[in-house]
Amino acid sequence: MNYQFNTQFWQQFGLIAKPYWFSGEKRKARRSLLLLIFLSIISSGFLVLETLQRGEILSGLAEQNYSRFLQATLLFLGLILIGVPSLAFNNYIQSNLSLHWRRWMTRNFLERYLDHQAFYHLNTNSEVDHPDQRISEDIRAFTQQSLYFLVLIFNAVVQLILFIGLLWSISHFLTLFLVLYALVGTLIATVVFARNLAKINYVQLQKEAELRYGLVHLQDHAEAIALYQGQSQTSQGLYNRFLQVYQNFSRLIKWEFNLSLFQNSLQYITFILPVIILAPSLLSGQLEIGVIAQSESAFGRIWFALSLIINELEQLSALAASATRLFILNQALNNSDKLFYKQTIKIQESQQFNIENLILKTPDYQKILIQNLSLIIQSNESLLITGASGVGKSSLLRAIAGLWTSGEGKITRPQREQMFFLPQRPYMILGSLRQQLLYPHSESHYNDEQLLHVLNQVNLPHISTQFGGLNSVIKWSQVLSLGEQQRLAFARLLLHQPQYAILDEATSALDEENEELLYQYLQKIEINLISVGHRSTLLKYHQQVLELSENFNWRLMASQNYYCSDSNP
Numbered sequence: 248m249n250y251q252f253n254t255q256f257w258q259q260f261g262l263i264a265k266p267y268w269f270s271g272e273k274r275k276a277r278r279s280l281l282l283l284i285f286l287s288i289i290s291s292g293f294l295v296l297e298t299l300q301r302g303e304i305l306s307g308l309a310e311q312n313y314s315r316f317l318q319a320t321l322l323f324l325g326l327i328l329i330g331v332p333s334l335a336f337n338n339y340i341q342s343n344l345s346l347h348w349r350r351w352m353t354r355n356f357l358e359r360y361l362d363h364q365a366f367y368h369l370n371t372n373s374e375v376d377h378p379d380q381r382i383s384e385d386i387r388a389f390t391q392q393s394l395y396f397l398v399l400i401f402n403a404v405v406q407l408i409l410f411i412g413l414l415w416s417i418s419h420f421l422t423l424f425l426v427l428y429a430l431v432g433t434l435i436a437t438v439v440f441a442r443n444l445a446k447i448n449y450v451q452l453q454k455e456a457e458l459r460y461g462l463v464h465l466q467d468h469a470e471a472i473a474l475y476q477g478q479s480q481t482s483q484g485l486y487n488r489f490l491q492v493y494q495n496f497s498r499l500i501k502w503e504f505n506l507s508l509f510q511n512s513l514q515y516i517t518f519i520l521p522v523i524i525l526a527p528s529l530l531s532g533q534l535e536i537g538v539i540a541q542s543e544s545a546f547g548r549i550w551f552a553l554s555l556i557i558n559e560l561e562q563l564s565a566l567a568a569s570a571t572r573l574f575i576l577n578q579a580l581n582n583s584d585k586l587f588y589k590q591t592i593k594i595q596e597s598q599q600f601n602i603e604n605l606i607l608k609t610p611d612y613q614k615i616l617i618q619n620l621s622l623i624i625q626s627n628e629s630l631l632i633t634g635a636s637g638v639g640k641s642s643l644l645r646a647i648a649g650l651w652t653s654g655e656g657k658i659t660r661p662q663r664e665q666m667f668f669l670p671q672r673p674y675m676i677l678g679s680l681r682q683q684l685l686y687p688h689s690e691s692h693y694n695d696e697q698l699l700h701v702l703n704q705v706n707l708p709h710i711s712t713q714f715g716g717l718n719s720v721i722k723w724s725q726v727l728s729l730g731e732q733q734r735l736a737f738a739r740l741l742l743h744q745p746q747y748a749i750l751d752e753a754t755s756a757l758d759e760e761n762e763e764l765l766y767q768y769l770q771k772i773e774i775n776l777i778s779v780g781h782r783s784t785l786l787k788y789h790q791q792v793l794e795l796s797e798n799f800n801w802r803l804m805a806s807q808n809y810y811c812s813d814s815n816p
């Protein structure tokens with residue numbers, strides 16, 4: 248991980264920042280950026296002229312010259328009329344542009360996160376922790392802070408150019424002294440503080456994400472934790488997560504304290520420096536008092552420009568941490584299909600279904616689950632997969648889906664759109680009952696009557712009225728029993744009517760009567776089944792049985808023979 252502001256860091260930064268400015272929105276984005284730069288010039292010009300006029304007002308007063316005083320005051324008021332709206336508009340454009348940038352980046356990351364099911368693979372990669380936080384928090388910080396610094400640096404450069412002339416005309420020595428002073432300060436700040444602060448900020452983001460994840464986990468598993476009476480263990484776990492946040496933040500506070508000492512020491516000396524250096528010229532009558540005020544202002548502005556890194560080091564370190572986290576996520580998303588696993592099991596799409604010499608391993612390649620499996624499922628046949636817990640039944644389904652590719656051999660199967668998977672744990676989306684039924688599609692080709700009919704078919708005639716109709720949005724996973732959720736999942740399957748239904752213990756929570764009802768519907772509409780299950784009652788819906796056993800052994804037989812064999816389920 249890179250915590251230094253070196254070339255590599257800036258390359259990574261550029262890689263994250265660049266795409267938006269070359270995207271379909273580039274014209275609008277660049278126009279806003281140009282406007283922002285223009286407003287920055289106006290605002291900086293306003294600051295120079297306003298400084299000069301303030302000096303003039305003071306000099307007019309000291310000289311007791313009424314017309315000089317009046318002219319300077321009127322000019323000052325005129326400047327305010329132009330300058331103040333420019334400053335406000337400047338902020339408005341900056342916030343707006345960063346919001347658009349954030350929208351674009353969020354969409355871009357989200358699309359790639361969901362594309363090719365990268366979210367599934369990323370979950371098993373420890374380097375890319377908490378992609379949720381990277382997509383929400385880090386993108387927000389990155390877009391806001393990048394523009395903030397861009398404007399700040401631009402303002403600094405403009406003010407440097409404008410004020411350095413003014414200060415140079417007052418005192419060469421003062422100008423040179425200030426430049427040297429700021430350079431030495433920046434060097435010390437970068438070497439001593441920057442690297443440590445960026446690292447601590449990076450860890451802070453990580454720890455905050457872990458704490459938030461723990462709290463969300465508690466919310467998601469509230470019932471299980473309450474039934475186990477696991478509150479004290481959970482509370483301890485959450486507090487431990489918070490302690491890590493606390494400890495790292497304490498380190499951050501200490502470093503910020505040291506930085507603040509350093510910043511303030513440098514800063515306060517600059518308040519008195521111009522007066523000390525120019526005092527002899529003022530006392531000897533060479534300079535007016537107004538010039539001292541002008542030089543103080545110019546000195547302050549130049550100091551602001553030159554000490555940008557020193558003064559903004561905390562923010563810069565936070566930006567560096569977010570940029571690094573986004574860079575890592577970006578890289579993982581770009582390589583999600585090849586980064587984590589070697590693609591070894593071949594998948595071929597066809598109307599046939601067969602498996603040839605399959606060796607299936609866990610994604611970390613540490614354990615062989617199935618060795619040399621070959622089978623054919625005829626177009627009018629169904630397959631029941633059975634075997635002891637943990638032998639690899641669900642993993643075989645993952646390989647068929649293309650989620651796990653670790654191993655060897657070839658799987659020939661129809662396109663994914665023609666296959667419908669019901670996973671072991673029913674998945675209830677956050678949405679209405681209608682969306683629940685239509686999932687994973689969002690557009691409905693079905694009217695209310697058809698949706699209610701399918702609910703009836705899966706023996707859930709009551710849930711629509713019980714929970715406020717098809718459009719009511721509630722936490723379905725909390726209000727429906729496991730068996731009801733499994734029946735709702737079947738309703739989805741009946742609506743979609745795929746060529747193949749892949750059922751991973753999809754009726755495990757149902758009584759035999761309900762299970763029979765659902766399987767009979769599937770048989771009636773002639774969907775090919777690949778089921779994982781333990782009950783002998785399932786045998787009659789499948790023509791073949793694949794039994795997996797320990798030490799990656801397997802046997803395949805016709806279901807009627809399996810029924811008679813001595814190790815039937």
Ligand SMILES: Nc1ncnc2c1ncn2[C@@H]1O[C@H](COP(=O)(O)OP(=O)(O)OP(=O)(O)O)[C@@H](O)[C@H]1O
Binds near residue numbers: 371640
């Ligand atoms: N992401 C993973 N990384 C490494 N190993 C895994 C992963 N997921 C599962 N495994 C391991 O793979 C083996 C097979 O798991 P699988 O879920 O296929 O078992 P199963 O036969 O379906 O069991 P059950 O009947 O209990 O659902 C298990 O030993 C499990 O620990």
